[in-house]
Amino acid sequence: MKPGTLSKALKSGAIWGFIVLELIFFSIAGEYLSLSDKAFMDWENMLLLLKQSAPIGIIAMGMTIVMINGNIDLSVGATYAIAAIVLLESMTWPIFAGLGDMVIPVAWLLALLVGTCLGALNGLIVWKTGVDAFIVTLGSMLGFRGIVFMFNGENPTSHLNWTLVDFAEAEFLSLATASWFLLAVTLVIWFVMAKTVHGRNAYAIGDNREAAVNAGIRVGPHMMVNFAIIGFLAALSAVVFYSESGSVNPNDGQLYELWVITAVVLGGTKITGGAGSVIGTFGGVIAIQLLRKGLGHIGADTSTVNLVIGLILIVVLILDRQLNVKGKEELKV
Amino acid sequence: MATLTKQQIGTVLAKQGILIAFAVFMVAFTLANSKFISVDNLFSVVRSSAILGVMALGVTFVVISGNLDLSVGSMMSFSTIVVLDLHDQIGPALAIPAMFAMTLSLGAFIGFLVGYLRLNSLIVTLGMLSAIHGLTLTYSGGQNMDIADKEGTWFSVFGQGSALGIPVPILIFVALAALLGVVLAKTPFGRKVYAVGGNGTAATFSGIRRARTVFACYIISAFCVATAGLIQASRSLGSQNTVGQGLELEVLAAVILGGASLLGGSGTIFKTVIGVLILGFIQNGLLLIGLQFYVQFVVTWVIIILAVWLDIAAKRGKLLSSIA
Numbered sequence: 276m277k278p279g280t281l282s283k284a285l286k287s288g289a290i291w292g293f294i295v296l297e298l299i300f301f302s303i304a305g306e307y308l309s310l311s312d313k314a315f316m317d318w319e320n321m322l323l324l325l326k327q328s329a330p331i332g333i334i335a336m337g338m339t340i341v342m343i344n345g346n347i348d349l350s351v352g353a354t355y356a357i358a359a360i361v362l363l364e365s366m367t368w369p370i371f372a373g374l375g376d377m378v379i380p381v382a383w384l385l386a387l388l389v390g391t392c393l394g395a396l397n398g399l400i401v402w403k404t405g406v407d408a409f410i411v412t413l414g415s416m417l418g419f420r421g422i423v424f425m426f427n428g429e430n431p432t433s434h435l436n437w438t439l440v441d442f443a444e445a446e447f448l449s450l451a452t453a454s455w456f457l458l459a460v461t462l463v464i465w466f467v468m469a470k471t472v473h474g475r476n477a478y479a480i481g482d483n484r485e486a487a488v489n490a491g492i493r494v495g496p497h498m499m500v501n502f503a504i505i506g507f508l509a510a511l512s513a514v515v516f517y518s519e520s521g522s523v524n525p526n527d528g529q530l531y532e533l534w535v536i537t538a539v540v541l542g543g544t545k546i547t548g549g550a551g552s553v554i555g556t557f558g559g560v561i562a563i564q565l566l567r568k569g570l571g572h573i574g575a576d577t578s579t580v581n582l583v584i585g586l587i588l589i590v591v592l593i594l595d596r597q598l599n600v601k602g603k604e605e606l607k608v
Numbered sequence: 609m610a611t612l613t614k615q616q617i618g619t620v621l622a623k624q625g626i627l628i629a630f631a632v633f634m635v636a637f638t639l640a641n642s643k644f645i646s647v648d649n650l651f652s653v654v655r656s657s658a659i660l661g662v663m664a665l666g667v668t669f670v671v672i673s674g675n676l677d678l679s680v681g682s683m684m685s686f687s688t689i690v691v692l693d694l695h696d697q698i699g700p701a702l703a704i705p706a707m708f709a710m711t712l713s714l715g716a717f718i719g720f721l722v723g724y725l726r727l728n729s730l731i732v733t734l735g736m737l738s739a740i741h742g743l744t745l746t747y748s749g750g751q752n753m754d755i756a757d758k759e760g761t762w763f764s765v766f767g768q769g770s771a772l773g774i775p776v777p778i779l780i781f782v783a784l785a786a787l788l789g790v791v792l793a794k795t796p797f798g799r800k801v802y803a804v805g806g807n808g809t810a811a812t813f814s815g816i817r818r819a820r821t822v823f824a825c826y827i828i829s830a831f832c833v834a835t836a837g838l839i840q841a842s843r844s845l846g847s848q849n850t851v852g853q854g855l856e857l858e859v860l861a862a863v864i865l866g867g868a869s870l871l872g873g874s875g876t877i878f879k880t881v882i883g884v885l886i887l888g889f890i891q892n893g894l895l896l897i898g899l900q901f902y903v904q905f906v907v908t909w910v911i912i913i914l915a916v917w918l919d920i921a922a923k924r925g926k927l928l929s930s931i932a
Contacts, residue, residue, distance in 0.1 A: 349857075400913060402929070402931055403928050403929060404916075404917040404920070404921075404928070404929060405917075405920055405924070405928075405929025405930075405931060406916045406917050406920060407870055407871075407916075409870060410864055410870060410912065410913070410916050411913060413857055413860065413861065413864075413912070414861070414908070414909040414910075414912040414913045415909055416857065417857070417858075417861065417905045417906075417908050417909050417912075418905060418906050418908070418909025418910070419909075420902075420905050421902045421903065421904070421905025421906035421907075421908075421909065422906060424902030424905070425900070425902060425903065425906070488931070494931050495929075495931040498931075529854070530853075533737065533738070536734060537734065537735075537738070540731055546728055546731055547728075576745075576750070577742075577745065578741075578742045578743075578744075578745030578746045578750065579742060579746065580742065581738045581739065581741045581742030582738075582739050582742030582743055582746065583742070584735075584738050584739075584742075585735040585736060585737065585738035585739025585740070585741075585742060586735065586739050587735075588731060588734065588735035588738070589721060589727070589731075589732055589735040589736070589739075592727045592728065592731055592732065592735075593721075593725065593727065596725070596726075596727065
């Protein structure tokens with residue numbers, strides 16, 4: 276066995292081990308502490324869990340690419356809110372009045388287009404100005420949120436289209452629409468990252484940008500595409516969620532970026548870029564949702580959830596450090 | 609002195625760009641509305657910027673040392689809630705030092721993780737953002753915190769009082785800025801902070817204890833946060849659990865606007881103060897010319913990116929990045 280193989284296996288499997296631990300813990304603890312008679316590992320409950328993971332999960336897939344690329348996107352929460360408002364508003368616009376239910380695909384496309392453009396705008400700025408993605412998206416997080424308010428004032432936007440609600444609440448093979456979207460996005464992004472040139476380039480750029488440039492990869496356009504993808508996915512997440520709920524507040528999606536980054540980091544993606552996996556991120560998303568649901572199941576409130584997730588993130592970081600081959604770091608100290 | 613070349617002018621413009629932009633702003637807003645430059649208005653802007661400003665002073669240290677602190681918003685909520693709760697239980701004279709001790713120990717915890725264990729500061733403080741928020745909610749039981757006797761307490765002096773006609777929050781902000789400015793610019797410790805952020809490896813080899821320096825920066829940051837929490841608590845004498853939510857990013861925006869690099873090693877207290885004032889005056893100016901408060905978000909976005917872009921462009925000598 277090559278050195279490092281064990282630690283690598285431990286790391287990539289860690290998130291699934293953690294999920295199993297969570298399931299066991301909450302099942303046992305639930306027997307004694309839960310107010311409801313239902314078991315935690317109830318089939319219905321697990322399906323619901325998958326559905327509830329969808330909004331964060333869909334965005335997290337985009338964040339995985341962007342972070343493997345060595346960038347970060349803090350503006351996803353605001354993009355999410357803009358897309359939601361575009362979706363709900365555009366269905367009431369007079370120009371689309373004659374379309375009947377055909378307004379739905381038009382509104383979807385419009386919302387997705389807006390999300391993609393906003394993401395691409397971030398990417399373009401990162402590419403052309405050379406300003407760090409953290410700063411660019413920190414700025415656009417504020418800017419996009421400002422646009423939401425300018426668009427919408429401070430009131431919620433509501434529009435219920437029953438055909439759309441039926442679609443969003445539909446179940447196929449006992450999985451909800453949102454779950455299907457999450458699974459499909461995971462599959463597509465996994466394929467892109469594992470099997471295509473674009474995916475390999477993403478790892479190469481995150482690992483060593485200079486080397487990637489020298490190897491002839493067009494780093495700028497590549498990063499822009501990835502930002503467009505995360506913008507698209509933030510919009511898709513909004514579209515899926517708000518089709519069902521039909522009402523959006525201008526502050527919706529706030530702190531989503533933090534939840535998403537937490538899920539991606541738990542899933543083993545390096546914040547410095549060059550390493551990470553889509554499947555790991557999926558595990559991270561499930562682990563977080565399981566924790567929220569599980570703690571709720573045994574009667575803990577949101578404060579405990581926040582506390583526990585924050586501490587777990589730090590513990591994961593410490594463990595990750597211990598498991599890493601230390602050679603490179605030792606030289607620095 | 610030789611004649612200035614075009615590029616030198618460009619460099620000067622970019623280096624002092626933030627001050628020039630500030631001056632242009634002030635003139636433009638004054639022309640648009642003469643009330644803008646009145647003493648009352650200037651005071652009210654600085655007073656409302658004081659809380660953000662005090663936090664930004666501490667974060668400047670952290671950023672110069674090459675790290676980030678995303679937990680200052682939650683930590684500020686925590687200190688506000690704690691001091692309000694302890695005020696009624698053990699009295700203000702004991703509540704304030706107790707709150708400072710608790711906040712500083714949170715800062716010490718982060719400093720230990722980032723400094724001594726060398727963990728990534730972005731993720732650590734992201735985790736602490738969530739954890740401290742949870743801690744605050746647990747502490748308060750999710751309830752808003754209010755002081756029982758709002759009229760009869762001297763505690764309100766930090767947020768509402770004034771001395772020599774100047775509001776106390778401004779005095780605290782100015783005093784702390786002066787103190788920390790001297791510490792950063794004139795003491796060996798300040799030079800260590802720059803050294804650690806500029807090149808950690810080189811600093812280590814020249815005998816600077818990196819871990820200890822980073823640790824101290826987080827302690828300073830926590831101290832500033834506690835001070836901001838004190839001002840906030842004293843100003844409102846009651847508070848929600850989420851009072852500081854989102855402030856971490858605004859604080860960071862002010863620090864970046866002041867020209868500190870996220871890579872570490874550059875930035876000054878004076879420039880951070882300018883960054884804070886620009887944010888405050890933009891907000892105020894836009895309101896005065898009759899725009900909604902949220903327009904400032906969009907304006908801030910444009911300004912942050914332009915400021916950092918010009919800074920980088922001056923360093924590399926051309927406007928667009930060379931990324932293919």
